Amino acid sequence: xxxxxxxxxxxxxxxxxxxxxxxxxxxxxxxxxxxxxxxxxxxxxxxxxxxxxxxxxxxxxxxxxxxxxxxxxxxxxxxxxxxxxxxxxxxxxxxxxxxxxxxxxxxxxxxxxxxxxxxxxxxxxxxxxxxxxxxxxxxxxxxxxxxxxxxxxxxxxxxxxxxxxxxxxxxxxxxxx
Amino acid sequence: xxxxxxxxxxxxxxxxxxxxxxxxxxxxxxxxxxxxxxxxxxxxxxxxxxxxxxxxxxxxxxxxxxxxxxxxxxxxxxxxxxxxxxxxxxxxxxxxxxxxxxxxxxxxxxxxxxxxxxxxxxxxxxxxxxxxxxxxxxxxxxxxxxxxxxxxxxxxxxxxxxxxxxxxxxxxxxxxxxxxxxxxxxxxxxxxxxxxxxxxxxxxxxxxxxxxxxxxxxxxxxxxxxxxxxxxxxxxxxxxxxxxxxxxxxxxxxxxxxxxxxxxxxxxxxxxxxxxxxxxxxxxxxxxxxxxxxxxxxxxxxxxxxxxxxxxxxxxxxxxxxxxxxxxxxxxxxxxxxxxxxxxxxxxxxxxxxxxxxxxxxxxxxxxxxxxxxxxxxxxxxxxxxxxxxxxxxxxxxxxxxxxxxxxxxxxxxxxxxxxxxxxxxxxxxxxxxxxxxxxxxxxxxxxxxxxxxxxxxxxxxxxxxxxxxxxx
Numbered sequence: 001x002x003x004x005x006x007x008x009x010x011x012x013x014x015x016x017x018x019x020x021x022x023x024x025x026x027x028x029x030x031x032x033x034x035x036x037x038x039x040x041x042x043x044x045x046x047x048x049x050x051x052x053x054x055x056x057x058x059x060x061x062x063x064x065x066x067x068x069x070x071x072x073x074x075x076x077x078x079x080x081x082x083x084x085x086x087x088x089x090x091x092x093x094x095x096x097x098x099x100x101x102x103x104x105x106x107x108x109x110x111x112x113x114x115x116x117x118x119x120x121x122x123x124x125x126x127x128x129x130x131x132x133x134x135x136x137x138x139x140x141x142x143x144x145x146x147x148x149x150x151x152x153x154x155x156x157x158x159x160x161x162x163x164x165x166x167x168x169x170x171x172x173x174x175x176x177x
Numbered sequence: 178x179x180x181x182x183x184x185x186x187x188x189x190x191x192x193x194x195x196x197x198x199x200x201x202x203x204x205x206x207x208x209x210x211x212x213x214x215x216x217x218x219x220x221x222x223x224x225x226x227x228x229x230x231x232x233x234x235x236x237x238x239x240x241x242x243x244x245x246x247x248x249x250x251x252x253x254x255x256x257x258x259x260x261x262x263x264x265x266x267x268x269x270x271x272x273x274x275x276x277x278x279x280x281x282x283x284x285x286x287x288x289x290x291x292x293x294x295x296x297x298x299x300x301x302x303x304x305x306x307x308x309x310x311x312x313x314x315x316x317x318x319x320x321x322x323x324x325x326x327x328x329x330x331x332x333x334x335x336x337x338x339x340x341x342x343x344x345x346x347x348x349x350x351x352x353x354x355x356x357x358x359x360x361x362x363x364x365x366x367x368x369x370x371x372x373x374x375x376x377x378x379x380x381x382x383x384x385x386x387x388x389x390x391x392x393x394x395x396x397x398x399x400x401x402x403x404x405x406x407x408x409x410x411x412x413x414x415x416x417x418x419x420x421x422x423x424x425x426x427x428x429x430x431x432x433x434x435x436x437x438x439x440x441x442x443x444x445x446x447x448x449x450x451x452x453x454x455x456x457x458x459x460x461x462x463x464x465x466x467x468x469x470x471x472x473x474x475x476x477x478x479x480x481x482x483x484x485x486x487x488x489x490x491x492x493x494x495x496x497x498x499x500x501x502x503x504x505x506x507x508x509x510x511x512x513x514x515x516x517x518x519x520x521x522x523x524x525x526x527x528x529x530x531x532x533x534x535x536x537x538x539x540x541x542x543x544x545x546x547x548x549x550x551x552x553x554x555x556x557x558x559x560x561x562x563x564x565x566x567x568x569x570x571x572x573x574x575x576x577x578x579x580x581x582x583x584x585x586x587x588x589x590x591x592x593x594x595x596x597x598x599x600x601x602x603x604x605x606x607x608x609x610x611x612x613x614x615x616x617x618x619x620x621x622x623x624x625x626x627x628x629x630x631x632x633x634x635x636x637x638x639x640x641x642x643x644x645x646x647x648x649x650x
Contacts, residue, residue: 012215015191016240016340022288023339025326026319032308042288044188044302044608065214092237095222104218112220112573113452114442115461122448123195123212148240148340 004053004162007039008083009073011066012093012131013059016148017084018042021056023151031155034162048072054161056083056144060093061132065125074138079161081142085175087134088145094131101127144169146177153177179207180600182593187211187611189289189306191241192621196610197448198593204600209590211614213451213578213621220572228254228541228567229347235559236341238574241284241620244277244332245552247345248414249559252434252548254347257563258539265532266349271414272524273335273345274550275517278413279369280328281553282470282510282517285618286376287321290507293612294383298390299605317379320372324514327369331521334358349536359525369518377488377511387504393595394613395503395588398423400456400466402432402580403473404551410481411473411516413551419476420456420466425498428456434547437558441575451621454580465583468555469617470509475499480512482519488512503588503616510618541567552577554618578619588613 010018018041022028038052039045048069055077061067074080085091096104105127110117134140144157153172160167182198195212219238226234235250236243248270255262262270292305295314304312311318329339335354336342344351384391402420404412418432420440432440443452444461456464466472480486492512495505524530547560555577562571592613596606 010193012217014237014240014243016237016243019240019284019340022284022325023329025322025329029308029311029319029322037306037308041186041191042189043306044292046184046186046188062217063215092234093217096218099218099222101218104216104221107221108216108218109445109452112443113445114457115444115455116446118445118447120216120445120447120450123197123210124214124216124448124450127216147237151339 004035005038005049005051006035007048007052007055007073007077008037008041009039009055009057009069010041011057011059011069011087011134012062013084013086014092015041015058017058020146020148020151021154024155025151027151027155031158048076050076052077054079054081054158056081057087057134058083060086060090061128061134061137062093063125063127067128067137070134070137079141080138081144081161082134082140083144084149085145085147088143089175090131090133091147094133097130101129142167142169144173145175146173149173149177180204182597182602182607184607184611187614189292189615190611190621191284191289191619194614194619194621196589196614198597198610200597200600204598206590206594206597209586209593209610210448211582211585211589213449215621216450220574223569223572226569228257228561228563228569231561231569232345232347233341233343235574239620240340242277242281242552242554243341244273244345245550245557246559247342248274248550249548249557251345251347252550253546253559253561254548256435256546256548257541257543257561257567258347258537259542260348260537260539262349262537263532263534265353265529266535267415268524268527268530269335269350269354269535270345272521273332274414275521275524276328276331276335278328278553279514279517280325280332281618282514283321283325283328285553285615286507286510287318287325289618290612290615291317291321293608293615294380294387294507298609298612299603302604302608305608316375320375323368323372324376327365327372328517330365331362334362346536348538351536353533353535354531356531359530362521363525366518366522373511373515373518377515380508380511384504384508390609390612391502391504393592394616395584395591396501397587397591398499398501399584400428400464401472401475401499402466402468402556403476404549404556405476406481408481409478411477411479411513418549418556421476421499423499425475434549434558434560437547437549437575438560438573441558443575443579449582451582452579453582454575455583462583466580467584468577468580469506469553470513471500471503471506472555473551474509474512480516482516482523485512485516485519488515503584503613506616506618541565552620554578554620555580576620578621581617581619585614585617585619588617
């Protein structure tokens with residue numbers, strides 16, 4: 001049997017979910033005997049592959065780039081997992097929603113700068129007016145909450161997804177865990 | 178016809194970034210930029226939150242170095258409360274910060290950069306990752322996994338959670354250290370010492386084969402800044418900052434958290450969501466400086482622990498004055514890991530380490546406060562203002578990646594100029610350009626507090642924007 005293809009993606013989040021994924025430590029190395037990590041911040045693929053079996057997505061959708069990415073990921077993934085509270089519910093990145101992007105950018109690049117005050121606009125992606133969780137853009141197959149979900153949660157959940165065994169998420173983790 | 182090469186995303190990097198390289202009509206590199214593409218707005222959306230919530234909120238800036246944010250934020254809050262935290266709380270926090278230093282440095286070196294160093298800059302991109310490292314040299318790969326686990330497990334033992342522990346609070350920590358946990362950490366030390374010894378030995382062998390890279394990886398004079406104790410030994414958690422010049426002479430000393438904004442300014446470039454910090458008296462960009470392991474080792478005279486001191490003496494032999502090539506960030510990182518393990522052992526022998534007095538309490542006694550600490554990748558400063566009810570009215574954060582931003586951009590340009598000739602490049606060449614950025618271990622999460630995402634792809638565009646060539650891994 002050929003190995004399953006696993007992708008991990010980081011949208012608007014803090015990378016804590018990816019760090020917790022790495023916190024599987026030696027168990028991650030063992031897991032790599034069952035799955036190929038084909039796309040991830042920790043491997044050198046630049047382009048999302050044609051077809052992956054499981055995509056773990058951290059972070060909310062906050063910029064025009066994030067929106068393009070999540071649609072592409074959905075189109076090329078059999079199973080899409082919303083990994084962590086930002087992907088599941090918006091969480092901390094969505095705290096800017098009542099304020100709006102202009103005030104955020106003004107504070108960072110005009111008020112809190114002492115030289116060349118300006119709003120970056122070259123190459124960097126435009127911010128969406130409202131930060132939203134990924135299920136508001138695409139269908140999500142599995143919601144894995146937590147800030148971040150623990151390494152044990154990742155190990156149990158991924159093992160179940162790879163082997164096709166039943167997965168009881170509320171027994172593993174919760175929002176804010 | 179001018180052209181632009183784009184690396185999007187930069188991979189094996191802690192965040193979202195792109196590199197663009199501009200070529201002139203002769204195919205020579207004219208300019209190059211490193212773009213951070215995410216911004217989240219912590220400085221604004223924290224307004225109105227109670228100040229005592231700030232450490233937990235600010236930890237969410239970064240899942241890689243949340244402990245540094247917890248500590249800098251708690252210190253800013255303690256300045257507002259005007260309290261001094263109990264000795265034991267200070268020691269426990271110091272230990273957690275050291276544990277984070279070990280785990281984050283292990284991530285940077287073994288998970289992100291070792292694939293280049295062990296397998297080669299030109300090796301198969303499909304194998305160029307931590308799994309490839311473990312397959313090619315299991316004892317080395319597993320030493321790296323073990324060192325990262327060592328740091329993360331200490332954080333978990335102290336704070337009950339590996340990432341975003343709620344244990345660091347304004348006034349100290351929520352819970353003292355139990356004897357059983359102390360003993361467990363002591364039991365973990367021999368394995369950690371064995372792993373770092375193996376890593377240092379391997380690094381020194383392999384560095385000899387990267388002489389060409391060492392020459393062009395952000396290898397230029399600059400200013401350096403970092404925390405230093407009064408006895409000129411290294412410090413990550415307390416004390417004040419020192420800024421030195423390219424020859425190693427002190428430019429500014431005793432920069433406390435509250436003096437930081439007098440001395441350091443931030444400039445904006447239109448191509449990056451991460452700002453560019455500079456030393457105000459010299460202006461921007463002349464006042465640009467570097468932070469992080471290389472800067473810290475260039476500044477200090479001693480590590481303050483025996484084994485790391487020996488390593489520092491050897492490191493200082495690399496140059497007559499400050500060590501300049503960013504490639505040596507890797508070396509400095511390993512020395513700091515060794516120091517971290519030794520210092521954790523030393524702290525555990527403090528007779529007061531199990532003391533139950535670990536938290537001071539107070540309300541708002543000042544309407545403004547700042548706190549600073551060394552994150553693994555460099556200096557971090559949090560600065561808040563509150564109203565009389567303790568609600569945040571303003572916040573500013575200066576993170577390490579912003580302070581290395583100018584040097585990373587110059588370093589990318591230096592490497593691109595050296596390697597891209599006649600408009601020609603290979604995947605391996607572009608990987609070297611990315612490896613310059615990796616050496617700095619920038620944290621793009623952090624830089625996107627106001628910053629963003631940083632993947633790398635390379636596209637060659639003609640002057641009218643047409644795609645001429647593209648390299649995708």
